[in-house]
Amino acid sequence: MTAEVRARPRALLGRVVRGALFLIVLPYLLIFLYALPFVRPVSTLMIAELATFSGYDRQWVAFDDISPNLVRSVMMSEDGQFCSHYGVDWTQMRSVVEDTLSGEATRGASTIPMQTAKNLFLWNGRSFIRKALELPLALVSDLTWSKRRMMEIYLNIAEWGPGIYGIEAAARHHFNTSAAKLSQRQSALLAVSLPNPIERVASKPSRSMNRLAAVIERRARQSGDYITCLYD
Structure with missing residues (x-):
């Protein structure tokens, strides 16, 4: 040879x-x-839609043009400690690890920065490899972006239905309104649909979805101390 x-x-x-x-x-x-305010990122799911010629609906909207009702609802539903942690909620993460080691059913511990990192750079599905990649990306993005920029990106890349990405497209698709005009109940329904927007349809809520939305709506009304990093 x-x-x-x-x-x-x-x-x-x-x-x-x-x-x-x-x-x-x-x-x-x-x-x-x-981090540049004029850049409008796309998620890996959106790229996959383009690669398969499926297409998608996404209309970027600035943070100030999103109803505070929606922002509060998403925070209370997805990440109540968003303003106080630095990308990862280590207390929740520790509890999940302890539950896993003890053989108990685990609950989600993904923060909004973790979900944003996954949507932008990684893939869906549970795996230790993905989580290992996700954690440092969440920490770096939270360190680099302001909380307002983080929330703006997250709400503009989140999936709210088949081919429906971002809160503006979601508001128009589900409620025939704009992101700026979402009501408290509409916002709560959109928030509780986020974990599984294909099966949880905000505009056609099940009885359990309505009950959960009522809880989120109540928490959102009482969220003043939790959203100081987004609103003065």
Whole structure:
């Protein structure tokens, strides 16, 4: 075997390693790019829709043009400690790990920064690999972006139905209104649909969805001390 033939596998391995390193580093470079207010990021799901020629509906809307009803509802439903943690809620994370080790059923511990990192750079589904990649991305993005920018990006890339991305498209699709004019009940229904927007349809809520929305609506009305990082 000649030296040239022996070198080919090493060269291929080198290219694979460099490609893997580039894919790992790229999201961190994009985090700094996405800090620019005029940049409108897209999620991996949106990219997949384009790749499969499915298309999607997303109309970017600035944070100030989103109803505070919706912002409060999403915070109370998805991440009540959003203003006080730095990307990861370690207390919740510790509880989930302890429950897992003890064999008990686990609950979600994903913060809004973690969900944003997953939507922007990773994939759906549960795996330790994805979570290991997600945590540092959430920490860096929370350190780089303001809380308002984080919430703005999250609400503009979240999925609210098949091919429906972002709160403006969701408001028009489900309630024939704009993101700025969402009522308290509409906001609560959209918030509780986020964990599974395909099965939980905000505009066609089940009895259990209505009950959960009523709880979120009440919490949102009482959320003044929790949203100080977003509203003065």
